[in-house]
Amino acid sequence: MGCSQLISLRALNTHAGMNTVVGALSSGVPLIGIPIMNEQPGQLLAEDAYKHNASRLKEAVASSGGVSRAADIVEQAIFTFMT
Secondary structure, eight states: OOHHHHTTOSOEEEOOOHHHHHHHHHHTOOEEEOOOSSOOOOOGGGOHHHHHHHHHHHHHHHTSOHHHHHHHHHHHHHHHHHO
């Protein structure tokens, strides 16, 4: 599922893989993680705070610099390590 498809969702039920989490958060979609061990399920769709926090994370992801910023960090780390 691409980011353009995620935008129309009210929430996303996921096992919380990195691609899905980043895609959902960059689209401002709240996540429902599948409980694995002793985790308590929540009332996500009934809580406006989850949508609000997903929107805050959407803004943070959008302003983080994306792939270009990540490449700069990796290049700087390699340069630091090599010198």
